[in-house]
Amino acid sequence: MIEVHALCKAYGPRKILNDISLSFAAGQVVSLIGPSGGGKSTLLRCLNGLESFDGGSIEIGGQKLVPGGAKVNARALAAVRQKVGMVFQQWNLFAHRTALGNIIEAPIHVKGLSVAEASERAHRLLKQVGLGHRADAYPHEMSGGEQQRVAIARALAMEPAALLLDEPTSALDPERVGEVLDVLTALARGGLTMLVVTHEMRFAREVSDRVLVLHGGTVIEDGPPAEVLERPQNERTRAFLGLDRGPR
Amino acid sequence: MVVLLSAWACAGSPAADDSLRRIKEAGVLRWGADVQGGAPYIYEDPDHPEKLRGFEVDLAEALASELGVKAEFVQNDWSALVPSLERGTFDIAMNGLEVTPARTGVVLFTRPYYVFASRLMARRDDPSVVADLDSLKGKRVGTLTNSYTADQLLAKGIEPVYYEGTDEPYQDLVAGRIDAVFHDDIIAGIYGEPRPQLRVVGDFADGFYSIATPKTDHSLRDAVDAALEKIIQSGKLEEILRKENIWNDRQIGLIAWSDADQRRLLGEPVVSTLRWSHMIAFVQAAGVTLVLSILAMAIAIPLGLGLAVCRLYGNAVVSRVAEAYVELYRGTPVLLQLYVLYYGLADVIKLDAFTAAIIGLGMNYAAYEAEVYRAGIQAVPKGQMEAALSLGMSTPLALRRVVLPQGFRLALPSVTNDFIALLKDSSLVSVITVVELTKRMTITAVDVRSWAIPGLMCALLYFVMSYPLSLFARRLEARLARS
Numbered sequence: 001m002i003e004v005h006a007l008c009k010a011y012g013p014r015k016i017l018n019d020i021s022l023s024f025a026a027g028q029v030v031s032l033i034g035p036s037g038g039g040k041s042t043l044l045r046c047l048n049g050l051e052s053f054d055g056g057s058i059e060i061g062g063q064k065l066v067p068g069g070a071k072v073n074a075r076a077l078a079a080v081r082q083k084v085g086m087v088f089q090q091w092n093l094f095a096h097r098t099a100l101g102n103i104i105e106a107p108i109h110v111k112g113l114s115v116a117e118a119s120e121r122a123h124r125l126l127k128q129v130g131l132g133h134r135a136d137a138y139p140h141e142m143s144g145g146e147q148q149r150v151a152i153a154r155a156l157a158m159e160p161a162a163l164l165l166d167e168p169t170s171a172l173d174p175e176r177v178g179e180v181l182d183v184l185t186a187l188a189r190g191g192l193t194m195l196v197v198t199h200e201m202r203f204a205r206e207v208s209d210r211v212l213v214l215h216g217g218t219v220i221e222d223g224p225p226a227e228v229l230e231r232p233q234n235e236r237t238r239a240f241l242g243l244d245r246g247p248r
Numbered sequence: 249m250v251v252l253l254s255a256w257a258c259a260g261s262p263a264a265d266d267s268l269r270r271i272k273e274a275g276v277l278r279w280g281a282d283v284q285g286g287a288p289y290i291y292e293d294p295d296h297p298e299k300l301r302g303f304e305v306d307l308a309e310a311l312a313s314e315l316g317v318k319a320e321f322v323q324n325d326w327s328a329l330v331p332s333l334e335r336g337t338f339d340i341a342m343n344g345l346e347v348t349p350a351r352t353g354v355v356l357f358t359r360p361y362y363v364f365a366s367r368l369m370a371r372r373d374d375p376s377v378v379a380d381l382d383s384l385k386g387k388r389v390g391t392l393t394n395s396y397t398a399d400q401l402l403a404k405g406i407e408p409v410y411y412e413g414t415d416e417p418y419q420d421l422v423a424g425r426i427d428a429v430f431h432d433d434i435i436a437g438i439y440g441e442p443r444p445q446l447r448v449v450g451d452f453a454d455g456f457y458s459i460a461t462p463k464t465d466h467s468l469r470d471a472v473d474a475a476l477e478k479i480i481q482s483g484k485l486e487e488i489l490r491k492e493n494i495w496n497d498r499q500i501g502l503i504a505w506s507d508a509d510q511r512r513l514l515g516e517p518v519v520s521t522l523r524w525s526h527m528i529a530f531v532q533a534a535g536v537t538l539v540l541s542i543l544a545m546a547i548a549i550p551l552g553l554g555l556a557v558c559r560l561y562g563n564a565v566v567s568r569v570a571e572a573y574v575e576l577y578r579g580t581p582v583l584l585q586l587y588v589l590y591y592g593l594a595d596v597i598k599l600d601a602f603t604a605a606i607i608g609l610g611m612n613y614a615a616y617e618a619e620v621y622r623a624g625i626q627a628v629p630k631g632q633m634e635a636a637l638s639l640g641m642s643t644p645l646a647l648r649r650v651v652l653p654q655g656f657r658l659a660l661p662s663v664t665n666d667f668i669a670l671l672k673d674s675s676l677v678s679v680i681t682v683v684e685l686t687k688r689m690t691i692t693a694v695d696v697r698s699w700a701i702p703g704l705m706c707a708l709l710y711f712v713m714s715y716p717l718s719l720f721a722r723r724l725e726a727r728l729a730r731s
Contacts, residue, residue: 050634070643078640086638092631096654106639109649151635158639 001026001061001161001193002047002084008055009042009217016042017053018217024195026161029188031204031225032197034214035240040197043214044164047195048084049077060084061161082110085155089167091147093139099126099150100135103157111158118157125153129183145176149183162193169200201241205229213237267465271339277312277319280333281343282326286414287438288492289344290321304342306488307361307479311459314475327393327412327690330355331699333462340472341460344432346396351460352514354697356469358476359505360456360513361485363498366397367436368449370428371421377428379450381406387427390417390681394694396455397430409601409681410691415439416591420681421446423594425601434494454498456513480505520696527705533688534709540605540684541671547610548670549663552617553656557647559618560625570618577615583676585612590680605677613670617663624659625651658728664721668714685709 002024009017017039024030032040045051047058052069059065061083063076070077094102103125104118113121126132129149139147148168155163168184169177181203188194188207198204204211204225211228213221220234232238271277281290281304290302300321312319322338329341333355346364347357368384370377377387381404391397393410401408409426411417417429418440429440433451440446459476461469479485480502489495501509558570577585590604599607628651636646675686683691689706693699 048638050638078642081638082640086635088631088635090629090631092629092635094632094635094650094654096657105649106636106641109645110640154639 002195003059004043004047004056005059006056007043007046007053007058009046009051009053015217017046019056020217020219021056022212022219022222024162024193026193027191028210029192029194029208030196030210030212031208032195032212032214033199033201033204033240034212034220038214039217040214041166044086044166044195044197047164048081048086049073050086082158083160084162084164085158085160087148087151087155087163087165087168089171091139091144091151091171093147093151093154095139098136098138099131099142099153102139102150103154106154107157121157122153125156126150128156128186129153130179143176144172145179148172148180152180152183152187156187162195163187165194165196165198167197167199169198201229213240215240265464265467267339267461267468268471269467271315271317271468275317277308277315277317277340278322278338279308279319280322280324280329280338280341282329283323284413285326285343288434288494303362303488303492303494304344306491307485308342310479310484310488311472311475314478315471327694330460330694330697333460336462339461339465339468342457344434344457345460346432346455347458347513348396348399349515350399350520350695350697353520355460355463356465357458357460357514358469358473359510360458360502361476361480362434362457362489362494363501364455364457365433365451365498366400366430366453366455367433367440367451368428368430369418369421369436369440369446370449371424371445372447373445374427377449381452384428384430388425390420390426390429391431392417393687393691395432397432400453401430410678410683410687411681412679418443418446419591419594423598425594425598437494458513522692522696522698522701526692526696526702529688529692530685530702530705530709533683533685534713536683537671537674537685537710538713540602540609540674540677540682541667543606544609544613544674545667545670547607548613548617548666551610551614553621553652555614555618556621556625557652559622561643561647574615574618577612578619582609582612582673583679586677586680601677601681604680605674605682608680609670609674609677613666616666620659620662620666621655624657624662625655627658628654661721661725661728664717664724668717668721671714671717672710 004020004022007017007020020043032043034040042051046053047060049065049070052067054067057064057066060080063079065073065076065080094105097105100119100122103122104115107113107118107121108115123132123135126135129152131146131149134142134146142150165184169180172180181200184196184203185207196208208225211223211225212219213228215236221228221232221237229241232241232243283290283292283300288302289304290300293299293301308319308321324332324337326343329343329345330351332338333341345351347360368379377383381400384404384406388409389401389406390409390411391401393412398408414435417426417431420426421429422443422445428449431440432455436448441448459472461472486495486499489499555570555573558566562570586604586608589608590599590601632650632654633646636650637643641649674684677684678687685706689702693702696702
């Protein structure tokens with residue numbers, strides 16, 4: 001359902017994405033790993049148009065994004081963004097709205113749902129992420145883990161075909177990571193298409209169907225987690241995973 | 249201790265009138281007037297703007313030379329000539345100062361140096377104004393604040409439209425903003441009569457310009473009086489007045505001016521005190537200030553928000569235009585903007601004074617609000633916009649629903665503080681004839697010859713209006729700091 005073709009992006013002489021071609025099937029849970037600066041987050045942000053790119057194309061559910069940014073892609077982006085949801089490292093909850101208010105905002109104003117319909121959906125989703133009791137809490141009254149779970153519920157409220165998650169647990173206190181991973185695991189088991197940029201190797205290994213390793217703007221490894229994480233072909237992957245250091 | 253006490257007693261003694269000796273020792277006679285009053289009293293020479301001309305300039309020099317000193321001009325706002333004289337800013341005030349009962353109580357007047365008529369003017373195409381002051385009831389009549397003509401109107405129960413300059417009332421009469429102008433004949437002759445659209449309706453009570461000295465300076469007043477007598481008898485005054493083309497038969501009475509005439513002119517000083525009606529007028533004027541400020545802010549807030557959004561999110565042209573607006577309005581005085589809007593654009597768009605005041609202040613404050621919102625919007629984290637876009641919102645929707653509400657909230661304490669500043673800045677609109685709290689205070693202060701109590705009342709009313717807002721702003725700031 002997502003096709004990336006010969007994607008290129010550069011900041012001046014520095015190539016962030018170097019001729020990347022990928023294909024993601026519906027229902028796949030994909031982990032993007034690799035050293036920082038490898039292009040993982042940029043790739044993810046290109047997929048829903050938060051970043052523009054210089055060459056190649058992206059096709060999502062029949063909508064095609066081309067180089068030139070938001071202006072050129074305005075119509076396609078409007079459709080794409082309703083198909084793929086996004087979860088950010090820093091949650092980015094709307095600070096002036098409660099948990100409930102955050103979730104119902106887009107369904108009402110983008111999809112045209114009534115307040116009652118949107119609220120009902122929001123309550124169901126809050127329960128699903130274990131926050132049924134926090135509907136009226138403002139972001140500043142919630143922990144990072146709670147905020148991230150509300151952010152996931154907010155993305156799900158638009159009923160996306162796929163979810164993009166940009167390091168969803170990196171900004172959390174260690175003891176809060178588990179509650180978010182549990183929610184993501186449940187979603188993966190439920191059959192949602194997910195692309196997750198992550199440093200959580202356990203999640204990559206146990207939950208995802210496929211692991212991509214990005215390094216220097218190219219995909220240097222692509223395969224099932226057992227293969228990529230246990231028997232990587234590329235020595236830079238071995239270095240990143242720390243496999244060369246000890247016997248295994 | 250004894251020395252100190254006796255020194256204090258001497259300083260406080262009214263017998264110590266050394267005013268004339270002081271001036272002769274200094275060799276300078278400082279005289280106060282307002283160049284804004286214009287020709288023929290005192291004005292800048294068109295060919296040499298640094299040089300002053302006018303019959304009062306010539307008279308001041310003649311007086312100084314009779315006293316054996318040099319004349320030194322001191323610029324002072326006309327409506328505050330008397331209080332400035334009282335506090336010693338200059339030695340004498342001479343600037344078309346009419347002898348009125350209210351003034352004779354606070355200053356000493358010399359014999360008059362000019363006799364004027366109070367001249368009523370109206371538009372040619374408006375026959376409804378006739379030569380009877382009673383017929384002016386219900387009409388808008390322009391005149392100068394705290395002038396003899398204003399007093400005559402007030403005595404008939406007519407609340408005048410107050411102007412601070414001499415040309416503006418005639419300009420507004422032509423424009424149809426007022427129905428008549430009641431002013432000294434000298435002023436009417438120069439600023440009113442040359443306008444073909446206007447006609448002279450009639451002349452009313454004669455009035456007299458005299459020179460004022462502080463109440464304690466008897467020796468100075470007597471010396472100036474004697475000098476003036478010499479100047480009149482020698483024909484020098486006639487020469488001076490003829491130079492400005494304002495000599496007429498009325499002035500002949502000045503030559504044979506007797507002590508009896510002077511007593512009759514000064515009459516019994518009227519003691520005017522602060523009355524309940526003043527208090528009520530103050531509260532009403534405070535209402536004008538408040539309504540004016542609220543309506544101006546009602547323009548400034550949405551306009552400022554629009555400017556901020558244009559500047560941040562518009563294309564290059566729109567953003568530049570918004571920036572130019574902000575810089576233009578912040579970079580020029582609001583007083584000038586009011587003048588241009590009310591008088592300068594009168595041929596294009598004829599706003600009434602109150603509307604012009606609201607629009608003028610609103611457009612000025614919009615520039616400041618735009619900057620406050622811009623700062624507020626920029627303080628909203630970038631991730632808020634990204635999250636909104638990723639949920640499928642368009643940029644305008646994301647702005648409206650997510651970014652602007654948060655930016656506005658961040659800006660709210662500054663907006664409240666700006667409103668407090670606007671309450672006080674609104675006093676500037678008196679230049680376009682709106683009588684608000686500060687203007688009411690100056691009118692009353694001159695009327696009752698005391699600045700202390702009207703000033704305190706005025707301050708109290710401003711404080712009552714602004715302090716609750718100040719508390720509100722502080723609470724908002726505290727709430728923002730918590731979240």
